[in-house]
Amino acid sequence: MMKIINMVVNGKPAELAVEEGESLTDTLRNRLGLTSVKKGCEVGECGACTVLIDGVAKNSCIYLSVWADGHSILTVEGLRTEDCELHPIQKAFVEEAAIQCGFCTPGLVLTGVELVNSGKKFNREELREQISGHLCRCTGYENILNALERVVGKNS
Amino acid sequence: MGVQKSVSRLDAVQKVTGTAKYVEDLILLDALHVKVVHSTIANGTVKGIDCSEALKMPGVVTVLTCFDVPEHLYATAGHPLSLDPNHADIKDKTILSARVRYYGDDIAAVVADTPLRAQLAAETIKVEYEELAPMLTPEVALGGDALHEACPDNELARMDFEISPEGNVSFERKRFSSDAVIAGRDDLKGEQYHVPPVNACHIENNCCFAYMEGRRMVVYSCNQVPHTLRRNVAEAIGMPLGDVRVIKPFMGGGFGNKQDTMYEPLVAFLSRKLGGRCVALVLTREETFVNTRTRHGMDLTTVTVADERGKITKKALRINSNGGAYAAHGHAVAAYAITNCFQTYIASELQLGESSTAYTNLPPAAAMRGYGIPQLAFAMESQMDDVALAHGWDPIEFRKWNMHRDGFCDPFDKFIVRSYGLESCIDKGRELSHWDDKRREYDEFNRSSKDIKKGIGMALFSYKTGVYPIQIENAACRIVMNEDGTAQIQVGATELGQGSDTVLCQIVSEFTTIPENRLTLVSAQDTDIAPYDNGAYASRQTYISGNAAKKTAMILRSKLLEKASLMTGVPADELTLKNEHATVESTGRELCSIADICSYFNFVNDLKTDTEHITAEATFTAKDICFSYGVSYIDLEVDVPLGKVKLKKVYSVHDSGTILNPQLAAGQLHGGIVMGLGYALGEQMLFDQKTGKPLNNNLLDYKLPTAMDVPEIETHFVETYEPSGPFGSKGLAEPPLIPQAPAIRNAILHATGVPIYKLPMNPQNLVHEFIRANLIKS
Known part of the structure; x- marks a missing residue:
């Protein structure tokens, strides 16, 4: 059974017909071509599919698209600033070599954006907790933490 | 750059x-x-x-x-x-x-x-x-119904040998055994170690x-x-x-x-x-766990005998490897592991190895970061600490008395060590970790602390880069110049996150002076376009494919200088490339840019000159191999009643030759270390023993380290110059995983006095061991 939903995706209104049981991950990837939203487990364990829903980081793989009706979604495709610069979190990831295979990167960047938007500052232990919903097998999290500290760390 | x-x-x-x-x-x-x-x-x-x-x-x-x-x-x-x-x-x-x-x-x-x-x-x-009936272990599978027609007894392969004191290897086929006594010799009664199968868990299925x-x-x-x-x-x-x-x-x-x-x-x-x-x-995540490949589960039985001066006289090791349902890499992983034991330390009288890989009813095992050496290192490096403890020797000194040295000739592949930073790595790690102070301080602390025990442990490794001469080691590279002096680099080497594209590009930049932002390395391999390469494994992309990039870039440089000579009349041997210009070496005078050369030869229309689309291509064939080295020191606390290990800090020191990109190299260490911590403390693939059904093939029940499980990490490189590697570099991607599990095990030994013989060292297993050792009253 298809349902019509209305979302704002990366700042642009989107009216879509989706299956009732369809995950937001599949809608964003397959109907809107937003392939930065990665699938690593599809049960909310790895965090690769993280998007911001009304500014809050969520695993889109366990979020039904019908629930997104009337909400605003941000993926990293929508993250560039008005003058097309990288977001400070993206810049920090590049400069701190917080990226290896890149598969967990979009999700982690969005969690970083959520932290920036919170206006708070975090120490390293708090940052470990904040990103513990994201699995990364390449970096040992070390440079990801370094990148986040640069932007939202206590001394940043 | x-x-x-x-x-x-x-x-x-x-x-x-x-x-x-x-x-x-x-x-x-x-x-x-x-x-x-x-x-x-x-x-x-x-x-x-x-x-x-x-x-x-x-x-x-x-x-x-x-x-x-x-x-x-x-x-x-x-x-x-x-x-x-x-x-x-x-x-x-x-x-x-x-x-x-x-x-x-x-x-x-x-x-x-x-x-x-x-x-x-x-x-x-x-x-x-x-x-x-399912046959889940080699013991059960050997003698059971054949899983593959071509292998009636389910023993996929064996490799048994003895190495003479002179370093000559004699092979003799033995029979499968799982006894503690090796080769039926009562003087070779070994300790038995067990490591379970684990999964690579790359985040992309x-x-x-x-x-x-x-x-x-x-x-x-x-x-x-x-x-x-x-x-x-x-x-x-x-x-x-x-x-x-x-x-x-x-x-x-x-x-x-x-x-x-x-x-x-x-x-x-x-x-x-x-x-x-x-x-x-x-594939789903559940399928990626079960239907791809695993790291081999192994049973290792080993004995190390030393004389009163601390010199190892006898060393024997048996590996029984659980190959799973299909051969995949055959016996290569177990063979890599068993030989490494006799490459890292040398015994003066007897060196005896036995190894077997069996077909069983588990998912097929094959390559995973470290290729058998993490399993071996857990047994070998645990035993080094046990022997040192039994004799009252410092575990670091005992290792130094017996580890191979610069100039060592590998008994199996007959190559000679020409870059050796192992001892420097040990000394650097000892200093960084405050090993000597902490050994004393924690001994003192543990005497009065009942539930919380503190320990610091270490382990080392040697690990070959590439697989020459067992297999051919070759790689090719092609560089295609554009008329504005930019270039496309085509390689068969594969980027999978480790950073090889970037390093290969740096190598081309080094020889051509063209900066990386004017070079494009075609990252996607398309076999219709990419020149041949064996691909990414054995930590070989920088070492082997880097040599191909170097060889190709040198050909290109000569070609550009010859063309510049034709354009300017200055002999090519008086020219060099500097800042993307053909330059007179003696005076530093710039004659023409690389862009001028490429553009001229692409478009010259003077009725006599043959135009040329300037390219270079070369294949590199390895005729040598080397060892990377490293050491891990781990500082931790054990909560004995809970069986819980709290890691305080990891100090990792590596000799990977010359480091070509320090920031990316450090990243390789971080990732490898954390994968090693997971192997040590939490990861294992579990199967129902009656049916063989996988029990934890998902990321909730399989315990992958999260950011909260990772301690502070300090990394350091001891740089050496390896003559066979490009600019002196050696392999780096796999090694950092290897020493983590035994370093943690040895720190737990230091903290509690309890030797552990089984991975993972999770609370369930540790509590069991602490009860047996009477640290916890049951």
Whole structure:
């Protein structure tokens, strides 16, 4: 059974017909071509599919698209600033070599954006907790933490 | 820029903006989707498959069963072709199989218009089995019913040897044994260690798709060795090599698990059967755990005897490796492990090795970061501490008395060590970690603290870069100049996250002076374009493919200078490249830019000059090999009643020769260390002992380290110069994982006095050991 939903995706209104049981991950990837939203487990364990829903980081793989009706979604495709610069979190990831295979990167960047938007500052232990919903097998999290500290760390 | 500089990853912006495309992102819109039907028994035979209901389901195009596939066997190992038939990879796989060899074996495949419809149809398929008892360990499998016709006793291979004091190896085939006594000799009673199978857990699940262009088959796959995959697919589906085109886009991690041929033959076979339509298969996480490859579970029995001066006199090791249902890499992993034991430390009188790999009813095991050495290191380095403790020696000194030294000649491959930073790594780590102070301080603390115990432990390793001379080690590179002096670099070397694209580009920049931002390394390997390379494994991309990039860049440089000479009349041997210009070496006078040279020779129209599109290409063949070295010191606390280890800090010091990109190299250490911590403390694949059913093939029940499990990490490089590596570099990607588990084990020994012989060292296992040692009253 298809349902019509209305979302704002990366700042642009989107009216879509989706299956009732369809995950937001599949809608964003397959109907809107937003392939930065990665699938690593599809049960909310790895965090690769993280998007911001009304500014809050969520695993889109366990979020039904019908629930997104009337909400605003941000993926990293929508993250560039008005003058097309990288977001400070993206810049920090590049400069701190917080990226290896890149598969967990979009999700982690969005969690970083959520932290920036919170206006708070975090120490390293708090940052470990904040990103513990994201699995990364390449970096040992070390440079990801370094990148986040640069932007939202206590001394940043 | 160039080498020995922290150049940013070439793909960093693509990855951080989500524009980097991985296999699943590239599946064609009109693709058909496959769901594989996996067996629900571990051992037996499929007697019948009822697909009638599935074929009536909406969207279903076809169902392929194990009775419909070609019978010929093919190999899946991601190894280069061996022209010696004795070293060829074992062919034991069909596209689907009626003979069920592990719980989850592939017995049918449903093709439908969407993944969901394929899955729903797959769930309706009824399978009738003739079931046999599962054989989950080598002990049980040896002597059981044959899993493969060509191997009646289920012992896939053995390698048994003795090394004479002069370093001569004599091979003699022994019989399988799991006794504590090695070779039936009472003086060789060993300790027994056990390590479980684990999974690579790259975050991108394995996936592939195939379609036909005319007579040709195009296969997209996240595979580390595209040229080998092309050969394996061609063989599996019976097509000429040139008709198969493999494309590897960005890859979400591999760690060796994406070295083998997985479902590419299935999707290619189905595509051809369906008239060339695009057929795609994306594994679920649950399937990636079970239906790809694992790190071998092993039983290791080892004894180390030392004289009163601390010199090892006798050393014996037996490895019984659980190969799982298909040969994949055969005995190569266990052979790598057993030989490394006698490369790292040397015994003066007796050195004896026995190793066996068995077919069992577990998922197939093959390559994973470290290729058998993490398993070996756990046993070998644990034993070094136990022997030192028994004699009252400092574990570091005991290692130094016995480890191999600069100039060491490897008894198996007969190469000579020419870059040796092991002792410096040990000393540096000792200093950084405050080892001597902490050993004393913690001994004092532990005397009065009952529940919380503190410890610091260490372990070291030596690890070969590349696999010469066992297999050919070669790689090719091509550089194509553009008329504005920029260039495209084509390689067969594969980027899977480790940073090889960036380092290869730095090497070309170093010789041509063209900065990295004017060079484009074609990151996606397309076997129609990319020159041959064995691919990513054995920490070989910088060492071997880097040499190919260096050789090619040097040819290109000569060519550019010759052309500059033709243009200017100045002899080529008086010229050099500087700041992208042909420059007179003696005066520093710039004659013309690389752009001028390329543009001139591309477009000159003077009725006499032959134009030339300037390119260079070369193949590098290794004729040498080397060891990387390193050491890990780990500071921790044990909460004895809870059996819980709290890591305080890891100090990791490595000799990987000259470091070509310090920032990316440090990243390799971080990732390897944390993967090693997971192996030590939490990771294991669990199977129901009665049925062989996997119990924790998901990321909730399989304990992968999160950011909260990781302690502070301090890394350091001791740089040496390896003559056979480009600019003196050696392998780096696999090694940092190796010493973590034994370093933690030895720190727990220091903290509690309890030696652990089994991984993982999770609370369940540790509490059991502490009860046995009377640290916890039961």
